[in-house]
Amino acid sequence: TSSDSSSLLKYSRNVTNGLGRITEGIMTSGKGSYVEYDDGRKMLDFTCGIGVTSLGHCHPKISKAAADQCMNIVHAQCSIAFHEPYLKLIKKLLPIMPDPSLDSFFFWNSGSEAVEASLKLARTVTGRQNIICMQGAYHGRTFGAMAVTRSKTIYSKGVAPLMPGVFTIPFPFWHQLGETPDLSESAQVSQCLYQLDLLLSQQTAPSDTAAIIIEPVLGEGGYVPAPTAFLKGLRAVCDKHGILLIIDEVQSGFSRTGKFFAIEYSGVRPDIMIMAKGLANGFPLSAVVSRTELTDKLTPGSMGGTYAGNAVSCAAACAVVDAMHEENVLSNVNARSAELFSALNAIKTAHPSHVLDVRGQGLMVAVEFASPAGPGAVHDAVAAPREAAVAAQMASRVAKKCIERGMLILTTSVYEVVRFIPPLNITKEDLKKGAEIFREAVEEVVR
Ligand code: PMP
16 A cells, blocks of 8 residues: 555665666556556556566566466576576577577576676687777676776776776767767778777787677667678677677567567677576576587586576576567567657657657667767766756656656666667557657657
């Protein structure tokens, strides 16, 4: 009841200030594309809990699979014994891997842990130390993951030294090249590949370089799909020098972009791929997949974690993969994506001086607003809700208006970007409703 909630809310003062939050109150339930709060607010969820509940909240088959597993065994520790869902999940993942060479899995709880494991794997099997990452990248908030994160200083400010041996090249995103959205894709790609060449001859010798890590769609850096030519260029450099290509599909994977994995758009083969978020629709689970030939070089016991590959999470993930097939999720993503792009492009056409760019892939879509202040002035509403600066900013203001109108939505990056992460099985009606709420919010803010 709400009196319980209000007596509970006093304990929010005992929660660390290190967490940000975009809404007030207590979220009490979720069903499909909607969540409810203790005060009766019902919100359309265009965040999916940051790209996690991709098949909607409390999907009946996924919740049932988890509940059933709870009655069998919850914790069959992965260094003690296999459990059935662990191996069943591998059986279900193998046929959807973007390349048949990806045949060796290990599971973790979070995306960050899987990133850490991928870096450890790359260093171990190559015997090389250095890692190249992308400007604007987000790979997590643990120490190794933070070291390859380049999206916002807020994540690592004041906690250096981070893991050494990390080098950065620009991602083909006009902002990072000091350009406008009109700069041609091929010009962006050649500039970035040129920077990689320079880096490998000036700063980190190929024989010292273990891996290049990249998100196929730059996520927290602004929702920018990597051009195919860039990914192919990275693959060629990796092949030439024996460097491993790590593809971080934590946010872009599991049908989010209209293919099972975003890397499929390029046809590029990852040496290591990282998955999490949508993999288990809300149960903590992440995965690293690579080639047996590489992972055979690991010493047994060098990888692992108390909760890694939890049985309930793996059972949920099995149900996720089944549902993605049975419910034709990819075709819904592609149909709804076309509708979303068309609605957002209409808003751009109506407000050309305020809406700078509409971009993304599938249902991982962003709207960027014009920012007179420039990127340095922008703060993320999640990270720093109390910053007075937020109120002055376009993306945060629009997101706030959406929330007031009953739709959860997030901003991203140091630019003026609102990101759309609706459920992949959202109905045509709810998608339209969300786009309409966004249009009203934009109109209210620009008025
Ligand atoms: N990689 C990417 C691409 C992500 O988007 C995220 C989370 N936003 C992570 C890694 C880290 O995942 P987690 O928050 O589960 O540690």
